[in-house]
Structures are given as structure tokens and as C-alpha cells.
Amino acid sequence: xxxxxxxxGASRTKVDWFLLFMRVALLSLIAIGLLAFFAQQLDPNNAxxxxxxxxxxxxxLTGDQYKGLVVTGLSQGAMYGLIxxxxxxxxxxxxxxxxxxxxxxxxxxxxxxIMANKLDEAGYWEGGAFIPAxxxxxxxxxxxxxxxxxxxxxxxxxxxxxxxxxxxxxTSIGVSFFIQNAVILLFGPGAKGYPSNPDWLQQKRSLxxxxxxxxxxxxxxxxxxxxxxxLWYFVERTRTGKAxxxxxxxxxxxSLMGINVNRTIxxxxxxxxxxxxxxxxxxxLLFRSVIATTGFLPGIKAFTAAVVGGxxxxxxxxxxGVALGGAESLAPxxxxxxxxxxxxxxxxxxxxxxxxxxxxxxKPTGLFGERLSSEDxx
Amino acid sequence: MTTTAELVTKGAFDLDWRKVxxxxxxTALGLVFIALAGMPVGLDSRILIEKYLSLxxxxxxxxxxIMGWLMGKETLLEGMTATxxxxxxxxxxxCVGALGGLGLAILGLLINTFDLRDPLVNWSPQTLDILTxxxxxxxxxVWIPICAALGAVGGAxxxxxxxxxxxxxxxxxxxxxxxxxxxxIVDVVSPLDFLYSKNRELKLGWALVLAAVAVGFxxxxxxxxxxxxxxxxxxxxxxxxxxQTAALIVVSAAVLIIIPQVAGKITQExxxxxxxxxxxxxxxNIVVGMAGILDLGYVAFFAVGGYTTAVLxxxxxxxxxxxxxxxxxxxxxxxxxxxxxxxxxxFIGAPVIRMRGDYLAIVTLGFGEIIRILFLSDxxxxxxNGAQGITNVPPADFGVFEVKGxxxxxxxxxxxxxxxxxxxxxxxxxxxxxxxxxxxxxxxxSVAEAMGINTVNVKLAAFVVGAILAxxxxxxxxxxxxxxxxxSFLILVSIIILVIVIVGGMGSILGVIAGSxxxxxxLGGPKQPGLLQEFSQYKLLxxxxxxxxxxxxxxxxxxxxxxxxxxxxxxxxxxxAWLKGQVDTGEEEPAVEGGEVR
Numbered sequence: 001x002x003x004x005x006x007x008x009g010a011s012r013t014k015v016d017w018f019l020l021f022m023r024v025a026l027l028s029l030i031a032i033g034l035l036a037f038f039a040q041q042l043d044p045n046n047a048x049x050x051x052x053x054x055x056x057x058x059x060x061l062t063g064d065q066y067k068g069l070v071v072t073g074l075s076q077g078a079m080y081g082l083i084x085x086x087x088x089x090x091x092x093x094x095x096x097x098x099x100x101x102x103x104x105x106x107x108x109x110x111x112x113x114i115m116a117n118k119l120d121e122a123g124y125w126e127g128g129a130f131i132p133a134x135x136x137x138x139x140x141x142x143x144x145x146x147x148x149x150x151x152x153x154x155x156x157x158x159x160x161x162x163x164x165x166x167x168x169x170x171t172s173i174g175v176s177f178f179i180q181n182a183v184i185l186l187f188g189p190g191a192k193g194y195p196s197n198p199d200w201l202q203q204k205r206s207l208x209x210x211x212x213x214x215x216x217x218x219x220x221x222x223x224x225x226x227x228x229x230x231l232w233y234f235v236e237r238t239r240t241g242k243a244x245x246x247x248x249x250x251x252x253x254x255s256l257m258g259i260n261v262n263r264t265i266x267x268x269x270x271x272x273x274x275x276x277x278x279x280x281x282x283x284x285l286l287f288r289s290v291i292a293t294t295g296f297l298p299g300i301k302a303f304t305a306a307v308v309g310g311x312x313x314x315x316x317x318x319x320x321g322v323a324l325g326g327a328e329s330l331a332p333x334x335x336x337x338x339x340x341x342x343x344x345x346x347x348x349x350x351x352x353x354x355x356x357x358x359x360x361x362x363k364p365t366g367l368f369g370e371r372l373s374s375e376d377x378x
Numbered sequence: 379m380t381t382t383a384e385l386v387t388k389g390a391f392d393l394d395w396r397k398v399x400x401x402x403x404x405t406a407l408g409l410v411f412i413a414l415a416g417m418p419v420g421l422d423s424r425i426l427i428e429k430y431l432s433l434x435x436x437x438x439x440x441x442x443x444i445m446g447w448l449m450g451k452e453t454l455l456e457g458m459t460a461t462x463x464x465x466x467x468x469x470x471x472x473c474v475g476a477l478g479g480l481g482l483a484i485l486g487l488l489i490n491t492f493d494l495r496d497p498l499v500n501w502s503p504q505t506l507d508i509l510t511x512x513x514x515x516x517x518x519x520v521w522i523p524i525c526a527a528l529g530a531v532g533g534a535x536x537x538x539x540x541x542x543x544x545x546x547x548x549x550x551x552x553x554x555x556x557x558x559x560x561x562x563i564v565d566v567v568s569p570l571d572f573l574y575s576k577n578r579e580l581k582l583g584w585a586l587v588l589a590a591v592a593v594g595f596x597x598x599x600x601x602x603x604x605x606x607x608x609x610x611x612x613x614x615x616x617x618x619x620x621x622q623t624a625a626l627i628v629v630s631a632a633v634l635i636i637i638p639q640v641a642g643k644i645t646q647e648x649x650x651x652x653x654x655x656x657x658x659x660x661x662x663n664i665v666v667g668m669a670g671i672l673d674l675g676y677v678a679f680f681a682v683g684g685y686t687t688a689v690l691x692x693x694x695x696x697x698x699x700x701x702x703x704x705x706x707x708x709x710x711x712x713x714x715x716x717x718x719x720x721x722x723x724x725f726i727g728a729p730v731i732r733m734r735g736d737y738l739a740i741v742t743l744g745f746g747e748i749i750r751i752l753f754l755s756d757x758x759x760x761x762x763n764g765a766q767g768i769t770n771v772p773p774a775d776f777g778v779f780e781v782k783g784x785x786x787x788x789x790x791x792x793x794x795x796x797x798x799x800x801x802x803x804x805x806x807x808x809x810x811x812x813x814x815x816x817x818x819x820x821x822x823x824s825v826a827e828a829m830g831i832n833t834v835n836v837k838l839a840a841f842v843v844g845a846i847l848a849x850x851x852x853x854x855x856x857x858x859x860x861x862x863x864x865x866s867f868l869i870l871v872s873i874i875i876l877v878i879v880i881v882g883g884m885g886s887i888l889g890v891i892a893g894s895x896x897x898x899x900x901l902g903g904p905k906q907p908g909l910l911q912e913f914s915q916y917k918l919l920x921x922x923x924x925x926x927x928x929x930x931x932x933x934x935x936x937x938x939x940x941x942x943x944x945x946x947x948x949x950x951x952x953x954x955a956w957l958k959g960q961v962d963t964g965e966e967e968p969a970v971e972g973g974e975v976r
Contacts, residue, residue: 180922181919
């Protein structure tokens with residue numbers, strides 16, 4: 001396997017020069033954007049801003065707006081992180097990208113929609129019954145997503161174990177397509193609305209007098225942090241977790257040590273699916289609407305988050321998610337807008353993909369280093 | 379493969395009950411899914427055989443037949459015992475079918491009792507109506523004997539003499555195909571109108587005649603004759619083979635030129651669409667099939683081709699282009715398009731070329747999205763008109779004839795020229811030094827590098843050639859549609875092209891042609907309707923299912939490339955060879971793990 005970075009001592013080819021140019025160009029774009037942002041915060045009517053905005057002064061960001069963006073980015077990033085865990089674990093153990101993992105997340109969101117509406121009709125989605133109802137919904141979503149991931153592994157991926165790396169990847173694209181369209185056919189193509197959350201969740205409340213946050217965003221961040229902690233405990237402190245780490249290090253040796261590799265792989269899918277399910281219901285509670293294509297972009301972005309943090313590295317996946325969420329919500333206004341790009345917030349998705357390209361160009365092993373088995377690292 | 383297995387005779391009810399339960403459960407699940415996905419209701423309006431059979435019912439019937447057949451199927455392994463085919467197979471098939479029918483019957487009763495219409499859109503009285511044939515609720519039970527009978531027929535195909543089995547399949551397929559492709563058949567050969575009633579429903583009498591013809595064909599040995607001709611062609615070598623191939627090409631070219639002349643608009647439009655996707659698939663075949671680079675953002679090159687052509691030819695191209703920017707005729711724009719596409723190919727290719735294969739897939743997908751988002755954005759609105767797109771792309775004017783969307787025949791001829799060119803290029807490249815280098819890189823990059831192949835340049839070349847072929851397609855697409863919108867270039871397009879290449883056979887030119895004719899022709903492209911227009915709701919589901927099924931069962935595709943097949947089935951080839959004693963296992967054991975695609 002050739003590395004994305006030139007081997008030490010090898011002479012630079014034209015492609016290397018081009019990559020160097022791209023790295024420098026992207027980094028200087030970021031630097032100039034940041035400088036322009038600081039300049040505009042100090043003096044909205046500086047020469048650069050006037051030049052980039054056709055003679056007008058730039059709009060400065062107020063402190064509140066800025067904090068709002070950070071919080072939005074953080075809550076979104078927490079969900080990316082939760083989904084990214086599934087990608088990261090599966091990649092760590094089986095060495096392929098489970099493209100359909102985003103659909104597992106979507107299935108979680110859809111289950112949440114069905115449960116929430118049924119509970120709402122029965123009058124449980126408000127007042128004192130709300131918290132038990134939400135907890136019950138989260139449980140059901142987790143179980144359904146888990147089941148989806150496990151069935152997926154059994155039907156589509158297990159028969160392909162040991163085939164060339166791209167074969168399961170292509171299969172997972174097909175699985176993703178299938179699930180997406182099956183959901184469209186079964187539940188209809190439109191967006192599905194969640195019932196409205198109780199007021200105390202929607203209200204903005206101040207946190208230590210620093211930031212004003214909607215209650216729901218606090219819930220998202222807290223639940224994500226708790227799930228992450230639970231997962232960390234599971235992987236690092238339990239026997240099954242140890243087995244998972246062993247299998248991701250070396251399947252053959254692990255089986256020689258008496259570990260049931262098949263069962264461990266199923267567990268990996270189940271745990272990843274559970275995390276995606278939690279992310280799905282959180283997404284539903286936050287945006288209060290799901291659609292069959294909900295899973296696609298967040299899925300790819302979550303994979304980006306996993307790569308940014310270093311694939312196979314669970315803490316990295318979470319950190320990568322938060323970094324991606326933050327970049328996505330901040331970069332359009334902090335980098336692109338000061339550079340005079342109109343409608344910069346339309347470019348959010350492009351920012352996420354550019355971040356992926358940037359990380360792979362500069363540090364292909366991710367910010368926190370990848371943890372892969374010896375054969376995948378090769 | 380020859381078997382030395384002895385055959386065991388088992389009683390009719392001595393079944394593998396676990397298998398029965400598994401397949402029966404699958405059948406039931408599949409049928410319930412099909413019913414709840416709305417196929418019976420959505421397709422019921424399409425009557426296949428006048429008064430008797432609608433496509434909606436076919437969607438419920440086929441599964442039991444196939445599952446019944448699968449029940450009796452046994453993989454024959456060298457040296458393993460196998461079961462003698464007997465009525466046991468029919469009984470097994472019937473059991474599987476009955477379980478499936480039971481699933482449908484329970485579904486019908488549930489629909490009648492509970493109301494789950496809220497999440498499930500097809501939990502409706504219409505579905506129940508179809509399941510009960512318009513009668514009372516109790517009628518749903520009829521599905522159990524119906525499915526059981528179909529399953530039994532499926533199982534019985536194993537014990538019927540091969541000719542009878544073949545004849546049955548041929549008869550069913552002939553009737554179904556003639557009915558399903560009614561519009562197309564009448565469009566091409568209008569005198570065949572008499573087969574159908576007013577609404578293009580096959581008349582029952584003619585259906586029986588067609589079935590009889592199919593049976594007669596099989597029994598008169600027509601199939602064997604065809605097979606013999608094919609085998610003859612495969613076995614000839616040298617100048618004779620070249621002559622035959624040349625004749626074949628001339629004949630198919632003549633047919634392709636004549637069909638649009640006699641056929642109607644529908645066929646012409648269909649052929650033009652097939653051609654556009656064939657061009658894309660040929661390009662992706664070079665990238666994925668030959669060089670083994672999984673490019674999921676291939677639509678980017680299609681978009682670049684379309685937009686470049688539109689910008690260079692249309693008067694509505696956006697206001698921010700400088701005054702000196704030229705407006706060219708289509709063929710002039712095409713030359714620029716090719717240059718731009720190859721530059722974009724280099725630009726996208728260079729950063730991704732050294733990544734791991736799977737990272738590359740996601741990053742190219744990212745590039746595909748970035749390019750679409752940029753075309754859509756307000757930022758570049760002055761150049762590409764954002765969501766409004768570029769309209770008024772003039773027809774391609776060649777002096778002698780004009781290619782425009784309202785005249786699909788002209789589009790088809792233009793596509794035909796480019797497709798012929800692309801096929802020729804692909805074919806020559808496959809056997810060139812570069813093509814061999816691609817295959818070496820596909821099979822093992824490190825080894826290829828050690829053999830002195832400059833892997834970076836070789837892979838970049840694949841990207842550029844693929845990009846150019848896609849840009850041809852984009853340019854023709856712009857002239858055909860007359861306008862270019864960002865929504866024509868969703869990731870969906872990339873995936874559909876990938877399905878075409880994989881179903882056809884990665885790395886096989888004939889396979890790619892077959893794939894695009896079958897898939898785009900029957901199911902249709904992402905937005906273009908195929909022959910089964912009623913299927914437009916379900917086609918993406920089918921594309922997804924097809925992709926999974928192909929990867930699991932036949933990763934080499936319908937028309938496989940010999941070398942690729944060997945790579946994919948290396949284990950089995952080695953095993954076969956070992957069984958036949960051709961591999962000396964004592965010494966150097968062959969590397970089974972090799973042949974990784976990256």
C-alpha cells in the first residue's frame with residue numbers, strides 16, 4: 001500500500017509538487033480567511049472587506065451569534081461523533097467502510113418518529129410522562145437500529161468476509177440504497193414530523209451566565225457524552241470489549257486465543273448500530289423531522305469525522321465529530337463570508353468534504369492517529 | 379465439474395425442515411414487503427394479459443416460484459453425497475410456497491383488523507382488495523394454495539427432464555416479456571399490433587400461441603442450434619474469427635442504424651438514453667473495471683462536461699462571464715469540454731491517487747458533491763445560474779443535420795458515433811501497454827510498482843480517460859435536454875452508473891453494453907423512464923437490491939471479463955485445481971490472499 005505521503009528520501013514527482021501546492025493553497029486560504037475575519041471583527045469597514053464585498057462594509061458577528069454557532073456545531077458534532085463510532089469500530093474490526101451505516105442512523109430516526117407520534121396520540125409526549133416516554137423511545141430506537149445493523153451484517157457482509165476490500169464497500173452502497181428506498185416505499189417519500197417538544201426543552205436557558213442554549217441542545221450533548229462514556233467503558237473495561245480490541249488487532253490470533261470472532265463482529269455491529277440509533281432519535285428531537293434521505297449526508301460526514309479523528313480510534317471519532325460539526329457551522333461565517341463568498345452557508349456540505357480532503361492531504365492518519373490491524377495498516 | 383457423488387434416495391416428506399422454514403420465512407417476508415411497498419396496488423393498473431393477469435399480481439407470484447426452485451437446489455460437491463431428485467423436491471417447494479402464502483394471508487387479516495395506515499402508507503383497503511381479489515376477507519386464504527402450487531412447480535422443475543424445464547421457463551418468459559414490452563414491440567414493429575388489445579394488453583389467445591411457439595422452439599432443438607453457433611464462434615481462431623467478428627459488427631451496426639428509422643419516438647428516446655448512459659458506463663468501466671479505482675464521484679465529470687458545453691454555447695449562461703468569452707458551436711465547445719474535463723480529471727485524481735482504495739471512494743464522492751454544490755451555490759450564481767440552471771442550450775448543428783432533444787433519432791445517431799468511438803478506444807486500451815498496466819495495478823499495486831509500472835501516472839491516466847468519456851456524455855446530454863440543472867448531477871447518477879458497470883461485468887466492454895441496455899432500457903436512468911415506466915417508483919430499490927445480489931452471487935457480472943473472474947474467484951479456482959490434482963500442495967503453496975482490489 002502506498003502511503004498518501006511521499007516516502008522519506010524519495011524525490012518529488014510532479015504529483016508531489018501538485019499536492020504540496022494544494023496543501024499550501026488550502027492552508028493559506030484558511031489563514032487569509034481567519035485574518036480577514038479578525039480584521040472585520042476589529043473594523044468592519046477595512047480595506048480588504050470593502051474590496052471583497054464590493055465597497056460595502058462587512059457584517060461583524062456579535063458575541064451571541066458566535067456562541068450560538070459554537071453550540072449548534074457542538075450539538076450537531078456530537079451526533080456526527082455518535083454515528084462515527086459505528087464507522088470507526090467496523091473499520092477497525094473488518095477493514096471496510098460500512099456505507100450503509102448512515103441508514104442505520106436513519107432507521108433510528110424513523111423508529112423515533114413512529115414511537116413519538118404514537119406516544120403523543122396516547123398523550124404521553126407531554127407533562128410528567130414525557131421523560132419516561134423519551135427514555136422508552138430511545139431504548140426502542142437503539143434496539144431497532146441494533147437489529148438493522150446485525151441483520152445487515154448477517155445478510156450482506158458475512159458472506160463476503162475475506163473478499164477484496166472494495167467488494168463489501170460496493171455491497172454496502174447497495175444496502176444503503178435498498179434501505180433508503182424501502183423506507184420511502186413503506187412510509188412514503190415526504191418528511192416526517194416529530195410531535196413538538198415540551199416548552200422547557202425548547203426554551204433558551206443560560207449556562208453559567210455564559211451562553212444561552214436551547215434545552216434540547218443540552219440534552220443532545222449530554223446524552224451523546226453519556227453514550228460515549230458507556231461505549232468507552234464497554235470497549236476498554238469489559239471482556240467483550242477486550243475481545244473486540246483483540247479481533248481488530250488480529251482476527252486469526254484472536255480466534256486462536258479462544259475468542260469467537262463471528263460473535264465479536266456481530267457485537268461490533270450491534271454496538272455501532274446502537275450508537276447510530278441514539279444519534280437518530282437525538283436528530284429527530286433536535287430537528288423534529290426525518291426523511292428517508294436523512295441518513296445519507298450525515299452518514300458520509302460521520303465517516304469524515306471518523307477519518308478526521310483517526311479511524312479505529314474511538315475517542316478520535318467523537319473528537320472528529322465535534323471538530324467537523326464545529327468547522328461546518330463556523331467555517332462559512334468565519335472563513336468564507338469574510339473572503340466575500342456570497343451565500344456561504346450553502347457551502348456547509350462542501351466545507352465538510354474539503355475538511356476531509358485537507359486532513360487526508362496533511363495528516364492521513366487523522367488528528368489522533370489511526371488504530372488498525374496490522375494487515376489494514378500495511 | 380464432474381461429480382463422483384453417489385445419489386441418495388429420500389422419501390417425499392423426508393425434508394430438510396430447517397431449510398424449508400428458512401426459505402418459507404424469507405418468502406413470507408418478501409411477499410409481505412412487496413405488498414406493503416405498494417407494488418401490487420401501484421402496478422395493478424398495468425394489465426399484462428387481457429382480463430387475467432396484471433403486473434401487480436405478477437409482483438406477488440414470481441417469488442414463490444423461485445423460492446420453490448431454490449428449495450430443491452443443491453450444490454453438487456465433488457465427493458459429497460447428493461440427493462436423487464424426486465417428488466420430494468416438489469413437496470419441499472410446495473411447503474415453502476405455502477409458508478409464503480400464509481404470510482400474505484396473515485397480512486390480509488391484519489390489514490382487515492388493525493389500522494396501521496399512519497406510518498405504513500400501503501396499509502390500505504386497496505392492498506386488501508388486491509389480496510382478496512375483490513372478494514370478502516376470507517378469500518386471502520386462497521394465497522396459501524396459490525403460492526404452494528407455484529412453489530411446487532418451481533421444485534418440480536428439478537425433476538422434469540431438462541427439455542421440459544427449459545420449455546416451461548421459455549414459455550413463461552416469452553409471454554411475460556411480450557406482455558411487458560408491449561409498448562416497445564409495437565413501437566418498433568407496428569404490424570405486431572394484433573397481439574394486443576387497445577390498452578396494450580396481451581390477448582389471452584395470442585399468449586397461448588406464444589407459449590406454444592416457445593415450447594416448440596425448445597423441443598425442436600432451436601436452443602441447441604443457437605448454442606452450437608455460439609460455440610462455433612468461440613472456437614474459431616485466427617483470420618476466420620476476425621472475419622466473423624467483423625461481420626457481426628457490421629450487422630449490429632446496420633441494425634442499430636435501421637431501428638430508429640422504422641421505430642417510433644419512444645424507442646428512439648430510449649435508445650438515446652441508453653447511449654448516454656452507455657458512454658458514462660464505458661468511462662467508469664475504465665476507472666473501476668480496468669484500473670480498479672472505485673470512483674464514486676464520477677458524476678462530477680458528467681456535470682463538468684454538461685456545464686462546460688452549456689456555458690460555451692448558451693446565450694443564457696450567466697452574467698459574470700467576461701465580454702471576450704466566446705460562444706461556440708457545439709462541436710467547438712466539445713473540444714474545449716474535453717480539455718476542461720481532462721484538467722478536472724487531473725485535479726481530482728492527483729490528490730486521491732495515493733489514498734487507500736476505500737478512502738479514495740469517499741473522497742471522490744466528496745468531490746462529486748462539492749462540484750454539484752458549487753454549481754448550485756449563490757456564490758457562483760453569476761456564472762452558472764444556481765438552481766435555475768443554464769437554459770437555451772442550442773442544438774448541436776453539424777450543417778448536414780442538427781441534433782436536438784425534440785428529435786431523439788438525431789441524438790441517438792450522435793450518441794452512436796461517440797459510443798462506437800468509446801468502445802473502440804476502450805477495446806484498444808484494454809490490450810495496450812497502458813491497459814495491461816491498469817490490470818496489474820488492479821490486481822496488486824505493490825507488485826505492479828515493483829515491475830516498473832509508474833502506478834501514479836497509470837492511475838491518473840485512467841482518471842483522465844474516464845473523465846473525457848464522461849464529458850462526451852455530458853456534452854451530448856446538454857444538447858439533448860437543451861438545459862442544464864444541478865439536480866441532473868446527483869450522487870445517485872454515479873451510483874446508477876456503478877450498478878450498470880457491476881451488473882454488466884467490471885472490466886468487460888460487452889458486459890457494460892449489456893448492462894446499460896438491460897438496466898437503462900428496462901428500468902430507466904435516474905430520471906429517464908425505461909420500458910417499465912410503471913416501475914419508476916421501485917427502480918431505485920431494485921438497483922440497490924441488484925447491486926447487493928450481484929456482489930454476493932456473481933461479483934464478476936453478467937458478461938464477465940475472464941481475467942477479472944479469475945481474480946475474484948481465486949479461491950475456488952485453486953480449490954478446483956487442487957481437487958483435480960493439478961496443484962502440488964507439497965511445496966510452494968499458492969497465495970490465496972492475493973488479488974486485492976485497491
